[in-house]
Amino acid sequence: MTVEEFSKESTFLSKTFSDQDFSGISLEGKEFDDCTFKNCNFSEADFSRASFIECEFNSCNLSLIRVDACKFSDVSFNLCKIIGVNWSKVHWPRIMFESPIRFNQVVLNDSSFYGVSLPGLIIEDSKLHNVDFRDGDFTDAKLCYCDFTGSLFQHTNLSSCDMTESSNYDINLSENTTSGAKFSRFEAIRLLDHFDIELVD
Numbered sequence: 001m002t003v004e005e006f007s008k009e010s011t012f013l014s015k016t017f018s019d020q021d022f023s024g025i026s027l028e029g030k031e032f033d034d035c036t037f038k039n040c041n042f043s044e045a046d047f048s049r050a051s052f053i054e055c056e057f058n059s060c061n062l063s064l065i066r067v068d069a070c071k072f073s074d075v076s077f078n079l080c081k082i083i084g085v086n087w088s089k090v091h092w093p094r095i096m097f098e099s100p101i102r103f104n105q106v107v108l109n110d111s112s113f114y115g116v117s118l119p120g121l122i123i124e125d126s127k128l129h130n131v132d133f134r135d136g137d138f139t140d141a142k143l144c145y146c147d148f149t150g151s152l153f154q155h156t157n158l159s160s161c162d163m164t165e166s167s168n169y170d171i172n173l174s175e176n177t178t179s180g181a182k183f184s185r186f187e188a189i190r191l192l193d194h195f196d197i198e199l200v201d
Contacts, residue, residue, distance in 0.1 A: 010029065020037075020040045036058065037058065041060070051069050051073075062085065080103075082103075088113065101121070107127045123143070125139070134152050138184045140163045144165050154176065159181065
């Protein structure tokens, strides 16, 4: 399917798109059900008011996409580059039993989940430099093997969150909820940085 043909269609069911350059394209209002995207470039594309149900993005570039009022349901991103995306603009379900999106081996640098409620969110083996998690609810999330260098946590609910094998996070225990959360023993010493104490060997 050419980019021109893709632009004319509004609904896609059980389609696979491979090695396509969709950079800067508008997907506004389009619906995708059970679709797979492989090695596609969506950089700076407009996903506003689009809907993705049971879709997979594999080895795709989704940097700087617009996601205003976009809907996701059971969508996975694998080995993708997703830099500079404001996930707080997504139309998230008011009631959810599990996160409608999950990430594996992705780059999510310079993105924002500010104020987002995504209990059960899964992000594994990923780079999350300078990501804003403030005022978010990530209860029961699985955030393992991730690098959180420069990311922001404030008034963030991390109750029962699994952050084992993750590193470089800066989490103030008095400003965030961490009851039942799991951290790797040697990295968890970072959690004491905000207390006026001295650690002695």
